[in-house]
Amino acid sequence: MAQTAGSTVAEILGADPQALLDSWLQAQLSAPTARTDLITESELRQQSGEFLNLLRNAARGGSLDVQAPEWSQVRELLARVSRGRALQGFSPSETATFVLSLKQPLFARLRSGLAGDPERLMDAVWSATTLLDGLALYTTELFQQSREDVIYRQQQELLELSTPVVKLWEGVVAVPLIGTLDSARTQVVMENLLQRIVETGASMAIIDITGVPTVDTLVAQHLIKTVAAARLMGAECIISGIRPQIAQTIVHLGVELHGASTKATLADAIAMALRVTGWKVVRAEKR
Amino acid sequence: MTVSRSDVRPIRTEAEVVAARQAVRSWAVEMKFSLIDQTKLVTAASELARNALNYGGGGQMRMEILERSPRQGLRLTFEDQGPGIADVEQALRDGFTTGSGMGLGLGGSRRLVDEFEIHSAPGEGTRVTVVKWR
Numbered sequence A: 001m002a003q004t005a006g007s008t009v010a011e012i013l014g015a016d017p018q019a020l021l022d023s024w025l026q027a028q029l030s031a032p033t034a035r036t037d038l039i040t041e042s043e044l045r046q047q048s049g050e051f052l053n054l055l056r057n058a059a060r061g062g063s064l065d066v067q068a069p070e071w072s073q074v075r076e077l078l079a080r081v082s083r084g085r086a087l088q089g090f091s092p093s094e095t096a097t098f099v100l101s102l103k104q105p106l107f108a109r110l111r112s113g114l115a116g117d118p119e120r121l122m123d124a125v126w127s128a129t130t131l132l133d134g135l136a137l138y139t140t141e142l143f144q145q146s147r148e149d150v151i152y153r154q155q156q157e158l159l160e161l162s163t164p165v166v167k168l169w170e171g172v173v174a175v176p177l178i179g180t181l182d183s184a185r186t187q188v189v190m191e192n193l194l195q196r197i198v199e200t201g202a203s204m205a206i207i208d209i210t211g212v213p214t215v216d217t218l219v220a221q222h223l224i225k226t227v228a229a230a231r232l233m234g235a236e237c238i239i240s241g242i243r244p245q246i247a248q249t250i251v252h253l254g255v256e257l258h259g260a261s262t263k264a265t266l267a268d269a270i271a272m273a274l275r276v277t278g279w280k281v282v283r284a285e286k287r
Numbered sequence B: 001m002t003v004s005r006s007d008v009r010p011i012r013t014e015a016e017v018v019a020a021r022q023a024v025r026s027w028a029v030e031m032k033f034s035l036i037d038q039t040k041l042v043t044a045a046s047e048l049a050r051n052a053l054n055y056g057g058g059g060q061m062r063m064e065i066l067e068r069s070p071r072q073g074l075r076l077t078f079e080d081q082g083p084g085i086a087d088v089e090q091a092l093r094d095g096f097t098t099g100s101g102m103g104l105g106l107g108g109s110r111r112l113v114d115e116f117e118i119h120s121a122p123g124e125g126t127r128v129t130v131v132k133w134r
Helices: A005-014 A017-030 A041-060 A069-088 A092-100 A103-113 A118-161 A183-200 A217-232 A244-253 A266-276 B014-030 B035-054 B088-092 B105-112
Strands: A166-169 A172-178 A204-211 A236-240 A260-263 B002-011 B059-068 B071-080 B115-120 B126-133
Touching (some): A005 A041, A005 A103, A005 A118, A017 A041, A172 A266, A183 A217, A204 A266, A217 A244, A244 B105, B002 B014, B002 B071, B014 B035, B014 B059, B014 B071, B035 B059, B035 B071, B035 B105, B088 B105, B088 B115, B105 B115
Parallel strands (some): A172 A204, A204 A236, A236 A260
Antiparallel strands (some): A166 A172, B059 B071, B071 B126
């Protein structure tokens, strides 16, 4: 074979690049997956132009293996594009379509360029399609990776903000629990609570579970352990935010919250804590 | 009695226990269960799903809406392929556990639902079926 399929593709990419870019852009903008709400036409033109340039340069090397070193610039560009799109809110298929939509204009050119030589045409189409599929898969992979990075960061942020222990009054601290209490989070809550009890010298600790949707035996066990640890530090615990449905469920489960007083609302718990610590709240004026 | 809708959820990780529980909650809300019954169902689902994960090495939960005019019920079936339970009566007794829990999950969930059925034998895994009628 005088000419490899790879160099045929490179040749087709090299002939009249401006027209190819125009027809590709046309295909991208008219596709149902076009997201003109997320990306401007000029930005898309710039990305597409840059991609075609790098693709042409890389294909000239003769190898169509996207993992080869001469394709590193193309991979870098795609990495940038797909990270950007992950953040802009594109879906994975919309991101992969960026590369896949090049097939139609490219194949049209191959067909008109190699009309008289069906065998070479088949070879060229096969290598072009393998190449673009490889690059599209690569964008999907990176897209997923950037999503996973975002999820990991959010998980870390969530863990950090999940457990603020606040000082309510002289000798009274409170911790509002929100969401699902798994073992890792309970551990963080318990450590923070005990730490604050030491720092503030609190004798009352209020654990508010208004924001905990389900109190099952595991959550109850976590609560009981936290209460027991706080008592060892010399602080009495009040568990507040026990809604009627939670109260019934706890009774049916057969769980007993030993060692802690319980209150329906945080306000009740504060009133009780103040009373126990010897404070009296009096309204200054009659309204 | 007919099944008008069904779905299967995997229970292989702690996160999937939470997801299964949320699915039960959203179905119970759609079926217009009272807040108390929603909470009971979700709590029972949480216990049984966690049992399947912790003691059965993971499994699945089947959710089915039962139609028995004029009533509607939600049936949950938890299945695992774990070691199974040798003495089911003992396992249902409050305070009995082979792990580090409180030993209230199985007996507690029986008290939270209207119908409760458990099939288990050593080496054959465990299947727990619960129904709550509205």
